[in-house]
Amino acid sequence: MADLRTNFAGIKAPNPFWLASAPPTNTGYQVQRAFEAGWGGAVWKTLGDPILNVSSRFAGTSYNGKQVMGFNNIELISDRPLEVNLQEIYETKKKYPDHAVIASLMVEPQQEKWHEIVKKVQDVGVDGFELNFGCPHGMAERGMGAASGQVPELVEKQTMWAKEAAEVPVIVKLTPNITDITATALAAVQGGADAISMINTINSLAGVDLDSWNTIPHVAGKGAHGGYCGPAVKPIALNMVAECARDPELNNIPISGMGGISTWSDAAEYMLMGAGSVQVCTAAMHHGFSIVEDMIDGLQNYMDEKKLETLDDIVGKSVPKYSDWGDLDLNYKVVARINNDVCINCNKCHIACEDTSHQCIDMLTAEDGTDYLEVREEDCVGCNLCSIVCPVDGAIDMVEIPNGEPMTWNDRQAAIKQTSTSATELA
Amino acid sequence: MASYEEFLEEKSKIDELVEKGYRIGKVEENLSGAFVDFERPNEKKQSEKKQLHILNPDTRKYFSNLLIAQQKNK
Numbered sequence: 001m002a003d004l005r006t007n008f009a010g011i012k013a014p015n016p017f018w019l020a021s022a023p024p025t026n027t028g029y030q031v032q033r034a035f036e037a038g039w040g041g042a043v044w045k046t047l048g049d050p051i052l053n054v055s056s057r058f059a060g061t062s063y064n065g066k067q068v069m070g071f072n073n074i075e076l077i078s079d080r081p082l083e084v085n086l087q088e089i090y091e092t093k094k095k096y097p098d099h100a101v102i103a104s105l106m107v108e109p110q111q112e113k114w115h116e117i118v119k120k121v122q123d124v125g126v127d128g129f130e131l132n133f134g135c136p137h138g139m140a141e142r143g144m145g146a147a148s149g150q151v152p153e154l155v156e157k158q159t160m161w162a163k164e165a166a167e168v169p170v171i172v173k174l175t176p177n178i179t180d181i182t183a184t185a186l187a188a189v190q191g192g193a194d195a196i197s198m199i200n201t202i203n204s205l206a207g208v209d210l211d212s213w214n215t216i217p218h219v220a221g222k223g224a225h226g227g228y229c230g231p232a233v234k235p236i237a238l239n240m241v242a243e244c245a246r247d248p249e250l251n252n253i254p255i256s257g258m259g260g261i262s263t264w265s266d267a268a269e270y271m272l273m274g275a276g277s278v279q280v281c282t283a284a285m286h287h288g289f290s291i292v293e294d295m296i297d298g299l300q301n302y303m304d305e306k307k308l309e310t311l312d313d314i315v316g317k318s319v320p321k322y323s324d325w326g327d328l329d330l331n332y333k334v335v336a337r338i339n340n341d342v343c344i345n346c347n348k349c350h351i352a353c354e355d356t357s358h359q360c361i362d363m364l365t366a367e368d369g370t371d372y373l374e375v376r377e378e379d380c381v382g383c384n385l386c387s388i389v390c391p392v393d394g395a396i397d398m399v400e401i402p403n404g405e406p407m408t409w410n411d412r413q414a415a416i417k418q419t420s421t422s423a424t425e426l427a
Numbered sequence: 428m429a430s431y432e433e434f435l436e437e438k439s440k441i442d443e444l445v446e447k448g449y450r451i452g453k454v455e456e457n458l459s460g461a462f463v464d465f466e467r468p469n470e471k472k473q474s475e476k477k478q479l480h481i482l483n484p485d486t487r488k489y490f491s492n493l494l495i496a497q498q499k500n501k
């Protein structure tokens with residue numbers, strides 16, 4: 001059976017599934033129950049000067065009746081005094097010495113503040129720190145969280161200050177509220193981070209109530225922007241993990257990935273794209289701690305089927321397949337093929353193609369009078385839209401058509417450039 | 428005209444020039460598409476030139492493949 005044990009930047013855990021710093025890791029009671037349920041690690045709810053929260057903090061977004069496609073919150077960091085948290089961390093670590101307990105920290109960007117909190121928390125025996133440079137609301141208005149996480153110099157400095165006092169690994173948790181996350185990742189590396197994690201939540205407003213015109217959620221008729229997470233953010237987060245994993249300047253720094261992970265397969269995708277551990281918040285809040293059982297079983301079965309023995313056999317294996325657009329093969333060609341035995345003639349593909357793509361799906365009538373759909377392959381650009389909107393599995397296949405030697409945009413531009421240099425040389 | 432027919436039409440113009448011994452000399456691309464200069468030496472060792480204005484994206488891939496092959500076989 002595949003071995004899921006993890007050594008992430010020196011932090012050991014029985015498996016790579018960690019609870020992210022958030023309400024599920026608010027107290028010792030919760031974290032201990034989570035470990036009993038099977039979670040390999042927990043990043044404690046962010047510690048700092050105890051805050052005050054508002055009531056009415058969360059909002060879920062649904063899509064077509066599916067609940068919690070996304071999740072929005074305006075909650076701040078821990079509202080409990082540091083000593084209370086430290087006592088519970090100490091007890092938890094003592095009871096579960098083999099599980100990873102990581103303390104998330106957030107203080108003002110001052111050296112003494114970082115030294116003070118790191119030393120105090122370190123004394124209770126945490127396995128590592130995660131610096132929260134990501135919360136987009138509330139704390140950011142006070143110069144912390146995303147406000148300092150968006151400024152590379154502040155990321156570097158604060159990482160350095162934490163590292164000056166830390167004797168255990170330091171993970172820097174990055175904000176996605178930035179154009180190029182590799183810029184702040186590099187700042188973390190330059191500050192001496194042992195690992196990075198991403199993503200924290202994305203700036204969001206969940207909605208507006210059409211009767212009251214209040215924001216969702218609202219606090220006595222007023223709203224403020226929150227942070228978005230859950231399944232909807234997975235593609236954004238996965239790209240950020242992949243961009244960091246493939247950036248040579250980041251030197252293969254270990255990455256803990258999160259954002260919309262709900263199943264073992266989400267986790268496996270993050271791992272293939274370079275995440276050495278994964279963190280989960282929304283899915284645990286939606287379904288409870290027991291979801292980790294399916295995550296562990298699923299990952300183990302997948303690895304067994306693929307004959308993979310340890311996580312090293314999976315982590316980062318898709319990274320070399322992630323490239324720049326200019327290196328993609330312009331000659332690679334797929335076309336849509338409709339399987340008329342399976343197709344239910346709903347016409348969704350025809351409408352999508354006719355209205356919004358390349359008008360290459362014809363509605364035809366057979367000799368026996370039955371209607372059927374057919375793709376004019378020579379006009380099909382292989383955009384995939386028909387297969388995306390098709391409601392029936394297996395009704396549309398995207399089929400590869402042999403189309404000669406590979407040619408990338410970069411190859412092509414180099415060849416064209418060469419024509420102008422040879423023309424100049426001739427002149 | 429359907430995109431595929433446009434491609435076939437432009438491709439055949441390129442193929443015709445290549446058959447007559449023309450090679451791609453220079454390519455200039457702008458908002459209006461690609462202007463491809465074809466050249467071949469005549470008996471007096473002077474270069475004869477023909478220009479095609481290529482509009483279709485598949486034909487722009489097609490001549491690029493030809494150009495790369497031409498540069499490889501130089």
Ligand SMILES: Cc1cc2nc3c(=O)[nH]c(=O)nc-3n(C[C@H](O)[C@H](O)[C@H](O)COP(=O)(O)O)c2cc1C
Binds near residue numbers: 022046073077135200
């Ligand atoms: C209600 C709530 C509170 C959160 N509080 C924190 C926090 O205190 N510190 C932190 O680093 N991240 C916090 N997060 C962000 C999560 O740790 C995580 O980065 C984010 O939710 C993405 O993961 P998910 O899609 O699995 O939820 C919070 C998220 C939620 C939903």
